[in-house]
Amino acid sequence: MTALKLPEPIAAYFSADQQNPDALVRCFTAQATVKDEGQTHTGLDAIQAWKAAASTQYAYTTEPFALDQDNGHHIVSSRVAGNFPGSPVNLRYRFRLERGLIASLEITA
Structure with missing residues (x-):
């Protein structure tokens, strides 16, 4: 399978996803928002807390397999x-x- 060529901040997000909430939060702007499981997390502290909670609750792997663009x-x-x-x-x-x-x-299903 051919590896996807993801934009740098997106590639960094998936690299840091489950193992390092501190590295993951550096991928975001100061006022960024994350919507996941019906909740919105705004700002770096909230995003870091969201990812830390998910990482302690579940062990998982992510494998990106497609990249599309839509309206920016x-x-x-x-x-x-x-x-x-x-x-x-x-x-x-x-x-x-x-x-x-x-x-x-x-993030949606």
Whole structure:
């Protein structure tokens, strides 16, 4: 399989995803928002807390397999597998980038 060529901040997000909430938060702008599981997390502290909670609750891996663009957004499809109900699942990550960082992220099934 050919590796995806993801924009730098998105590649950094997936590299840091589950293992390092501190590195992950550096991928975002100061006022970034993340929407996941019906909740919105705004700002670096909230995003770091969201990711730390998810990382302690579940062990999982993410494998991005497709990249599309829509109206200024980068949409990454990724297979997520782990010890959570319904695993594995394909999720869509809708990123909006700003000045080389992630300004918004929405994760949906």
